[in-house]
Amino acid sequence: MxxxxxxxxxxxxxxxxxxxxxxxxxxxxxxxxxxxxxxxxxxxxxxxxxxxxxxxxxxxxxxxxxxxxxxxxxxxxxxxxxxxxxxxxxxxxxxxxxxxxxxxxxxxxxxxxxxxxxxxxxxxxxxxxxxxxxxxxVAAVLLAIRQANRLASPLTDLAETAERLGSGDPRPRHKRYGVPELDRVADVLDSSAERIGRMLTAERRLAADASHQLRTPLTALSMRLEEITLTDDPDTVKEEATIALTQVERLTDVVERLLTNARDPRTGSAVSFELDEVIQQQLAEWRPAYRSAGRAIVSSGKRHLRAVGTPGAVAQVLAALIENSLMHGGGTVALRTRVTGNQAVIEVTDEGPGVPADLGARIFERTISGRNSTGIGLAVARDLAEADGGRLEMLQAQPAVFGLFLSRTPPAKRSAQDQEPTVR
CATH class of the missing domain: 3.30.450.250 (Beta-Lactamase)
Known part of the structure; x- marks a missing residue:
């Protein structure tokens, strides 16, 4: 050129x-x-x-x-x-x-x-x-060389940028050349790079969340299947198979939620449900793991509480907190339910040393972990809680106390007048 x-x-x-x-x-x-x-x-x-x-x-x-x-x-x-x-x-x-x-x-x-x-x-x-x-x-040749470099160099840069995008490097260059047409192409490439970067980030986040969220249910399911293979009692086989089917349903729910990656209570996914059912389900799933570690997991507090949310999402949040206590805590893990104002609260605490002072409020950030773990469990749990209209907080650092706050008010439904279109 x-x-x-x-x-x-x-x-x-x-x-x-x-x-x-x-x-x-x-x-x-x-x-x-x-x-x-x-x-x-x-x-x-x-x-x-x-x-x-x-x-x-x-x-x-x-x-x-x-x-x-x-x-x-x-x-x-x-x-x-x-x-x-x-x-x-x-x-x-x-x-x-x-x-x-x-x-x-x-x-x-x-x-x-x-x-x-x-x-x-x-x-x-x-x-x-x-x-x-x-x-x-001579002046024309020098001017032509300068103009050619001015036009050819940006095109070379743009070609390199496009090649980097194709090779999976989505970093925008934010470089402009003073030529409106070339700057327009650079703007489009930078916008594409940002979109590709967001897509890659979302995919990596989905993969990390999926690996973390599916690991525990798969481990529990594997333990149930092992129980089935080691027993000849039909009643035990039936009981373990029923629990395994429940865990498969949970796995399906986890996958669907990870794929949608965002939920809104106004879409109808949030419902009023019994907290006791979700808590007892988690206790049944995690007792074998705690028993293997020589520890116990119990529940206490107010019974027959109803909350508004998605049962599968609440179960995933509790599973993340219980797993966090199993990995980083110590002693008996307790799930306590109480009421504050118009909210139902599930507290998860243990008898371990608690959260290190250097972590503090950063405990909910991704890649932040007290040990050699993924550091995304609590971050995913907070996202799930907020997606259901609730919130997840660390109420106490030593010993660690985490609280899941859920609304007790059913989602407002639109009236028939709101649902019908206005005719003029």
Whole structure:
């Protein structure tokens, strides 16, 4: 592209120089020739005047008197009737410029100048025009190179940006070039890079959340299946299979929620449900794991509380808190229910050392963990709680106490008048 731009610019400049340069040479040559002829004619007229004035004054007309009146490199012949011709200068050879004038006394003055003087002047003019044309060509080449670099370099950068986007590097460059068309392309590429970056971030987040949220249900399901394989009691098999089916339903719910990645209670997913059912389900699922660790998990507090939310999401939040206590806490884990104002609260606490002081409120941030864990469990749990219109807070750091706050007021339903369109 650079070479084509330079060649096209140079071609335009050469055409302009050829058209205007030739015309200028022709005009200047004619102007120089006409000027030389006018100078010779003017000198002939001047000499005639001098001769006339001396003849009228009855003065002598001699070579010595007229020699100083003739320009150097010119030849003049003055012919006066009845006298010998007066010749001044050396007669030129070859092509000459001639001017002849007659005076009132019958005298004749012939002035000649070699045309070589005109040729030399024309040559100097052509040299100047040639130098100017050469400077114009050099300036055009430099300007073409600068313009080509100005246009080609941004295109190279844009191509590299597009290649980076295709290779999975969505970082926008935020680089502009001062050319509106190229800046528009750069804006589009940066916007695309930001969108791709958000999409990749969402996909990575979904993958991380899925791996974290599915790990515990799959572990529990595996334990149930192991119980089935180790027993010959039909009643035990039936009981364990029923629990396993419930856990499969939970897995399905987890996957659906991770794929939608956002919920709104106004869409109808939030319902009024019994907290005891969700709590007892979590106790049944986590007791084997706590029993294996030599610890206990219990529940207490107000019974038969109803809350508004999505049972599957609340179960996932409690599972994240219970797993967090199993990994980072100690002693007995207690799930306590209480009422504060118009909210139902589920507190999860243990007898461990609590949350380190250096973590504090950052405990809900992604990648923040007290040990070598993923650091996304509590972050996902808070997102799930807020998506249901509730909130998840750390009520106490040592020992750790987390509280899940849920509304007790059923979601307001639209009246029939609101649902019917207004007819005008």
């Amino acid at each position: 650079r070479r084509r731009l330079i060649q096209s610019t140079l071609a335009v400049v050469l055409v302009v120089i050829a058209v205007f340069g030739v015309s200028l040479v022709i005009v200047e040559s004619r102007t120089i020739s006409n000027s030389a002829q006018e100078r010779v004619d003017s000198e002939a007229v001047r000499l005639v005047g001098i001769v006339d004035s001396r003849l009228l004054g009855h003065e002598d007309v001699t070579t010595e008197i007229l020699r100083d009146q003739v320009t150097q490199n010119r030849h003049a012949v003055i012919t006066v009737p009845g006298r010998a011709p007066i010749e001044i200068g050396t007669a030129p050879h070859g092509d000459v410029i001639t001017a002849t004038e007659k005076g009132e006394g019958g005298e004749t003055v012939v002035v000649q100048e070699p045309r070589s003087t005109v040729t030399r002047e024309v040559g100097r003019t052509l040299l100047i025009i040639g130098l100017v044309a050469l400077l114009a060509v």
